Amino acid sequence: MSSPTASRAIHVASWNIHKGIGTDRRRDLARTSRVIAEISPDLMALQEADHRFGTRAGLLDLDHLHDLTGMSLLPTGRAGPSHGWHGNLILARKARLIDLHPLSLPGLEPRGALITDLEINGHPLRLVAAHLGLLRMSRRAQARAILDRLSRLSPLPTLLMGDLNEWRGGPGSPLALLARHFTLSDPVPSFPTRLPLLALDRMMAGHGGALSDVAAHDTALARRASDHLPLTARLHLPGVAP
Secondary structure, three states: EEEEEOOEEEEEEEOOOHHOOOOOOOOHHHHHHHHHHHOOOOOEEEEEEEEOOOOOOOOHHHHHHEEEEEEEOOOOOOOOOOOOOEEEEEEOOOOOEEEEEEEOOOOOOOEEEEEEEEEOOEEEEEEEEEEEEOHHHHHHHHHHHHHHHHHOOOOOOOOEEEEEEEEOOOOOOOOHHHOOOOOOOOOOEEOOOOOOEEEEEEEEEEEOOOEEEEEEEEHHHHHHEEEEEEEEEEEEEOOOOO
């Protein structure tokens, strides 16, 4: 039996929505929202949720998404029409924002990590939503930048998830850098959706957080909606029941 203060594990998800463009080459954000509704997580990180150029305006109909899923956009601290921070955003159900630490990442292309402290199910959590670059040298520098920022913050149970664009391990891998501070979940192939072979999308937890049941959300709709499959998992925090 759970203790009176414990609550259920948190259902989390991460997805590169590819700006709403599916494998049929159509941009269909209503379809994107339906996949999110299929998953129905408590907490979700999205990548490529804004236009890449121009005003970088957000792509999702947030009111429709809230009506469909009950999830709301957590603030990023960024002014203007963008939903996210360099295309990264966080959707949550029944979460309270505590603090923001948005981070522009080094590299040849604009990339970012949205570091957000929140309270969910009555428990504190630091979520790092990230999208790393296409060049391995950039990814290593970006992983180091994330770890450096985290080292300057007071410790909290932490979850990092996003499209890390990395499937290789070894001493020179950004994953090896991150593994010094996080427990990496087993790799789950998520790209490309037609025949998932590469584990580009990853989740990892640290400072008392733990993940279980990490899996790709592999449905007919998800396979059409983006070139990446969403990842889902259960997040266990100190004092949160299985």
